[in-house]
Amino acid sequence: MPKPVLIISDNPHLVAALMQIIDDQGLADQYTIDFACSPLSGHLLISEHNGEVLQPLDIKKEYATVAEKYGLVISLHCKQLFPGDMVSKVRCVNVHPGYNPHNRGWFPQVFSIINGLPLGATIHEIDEQLDHGSIIVQKKIKVEQWDTSYTAYNKVVALEIEMLRENFKKILDGDYITYKPEKEGNVNLKKDFNALCEIDLNEKATYGELINRLRALSHNGYENTYFIDSATGKKVYIKFDLEVKE
Numbered sequence: 001m002p003k004p005v006l007i008i009s010d011n012p013h014l015v016a017a018l019m020q021i022i023d024d025q026g027l028a029d030q031y032t033i034d035f036a037c038s039p040l041s042g043h044l045l046i047s048e049h050n051g052e053v054l055q056p057l058d059i060k061k062e063y064a065t066v067a068e069k070y071g072l073v074i075s076l077h078c079k080q081l082f083p084g085d086m087v088s089k090v091r092c093v094n095v096h097p098g099y100n101p102h103n104r105g106w107f108p109q110v111f112s113i114i115n116g117l118p119l120g121a122t123i124h125e126i127d128e129q130l131d132h133g134s135i136i137v138q139k140k141i142k143v144e145q146w147d148t149s150y151t152a153y154n155k156v157v158a159l160e161i162e163m164l165r166e167n168f169k170k171i172l173d174g175d176y177i178t179y180k181p182e183k184e185g186n187v188n189l190k191k192d193f194n195a196l197c198e199i200d201l202n203e204k205a206t207y208g209e210l211i212n213r214l215r216a217l218s219h220n221g222y223e224n225t226y227f228i229d230s231a232t233g234k235k236v237y238i239k240f241d242l243e244v245k246e
């Protein structure tokens, strides 16, 4: 048996999908695959897959033990950044919901809808910079003019699952050839997303820009977009949706 593999994730839907792939491809007989989540997720319940519960693991505190024990560590939408000391000691792979090197970082589909840069999914080796390492495989999705953050995100997640189904065994075996992204691209952080959420009522924009901003921030129930009421200072949240007819 090769050294065990650790998958760290804070996304129960993706974990359930990967557990299904592992079952379907009989991989549990050939590899020891452990799952964990981040402390911020508490104990993560994977109700879509036998109600399994993932235990939290603080990667900053535990990285030396993890690097010693495992031959591969996979971030499957893990909210913790892997320490440089760990990624230099053990092969680490990231499943990222964006098309590197475009809109690396936080919520790529939000930024792709606004800046028109390509969107998709990238599986890459992790280096010391965010969503930056050598690419193992990546695919694009088409962002339509009627996509919201939610519909674009769902397409990306479906693509990630398809890519995992096609490539997971090769990733376990290290049976792939990587290539470097053609440029550094751009990075968005949580603070950039937060800044987009506040609408300045005096900002001038075209209808197209306004619709793009509102649909980029529309994500099934999340209260993202607001303006500040000038009289009371209260935050007023905006709900926005689009429907396309054939």
Ligand code: 0FX
Binding pocket: 010, 011, 077, 078, 079, 080, 096, 097, 105, 106, 107, 108, 149, 153, 217, 218, 219, 222, 224
């Ligand atoms: O699991 P995940 O989809 O992934 C996120 C980042 O997009 C990704 O770049 C990073 N590698 C990973 C660790 O974390 O995150 P989520 O379930 O928190 O969010 C899913 C979507 O929900 C997000 O793309 C946009 C939307 N959302 C989320 C939050 C928390 C909002 O619209 N507003 C929010 O406040």
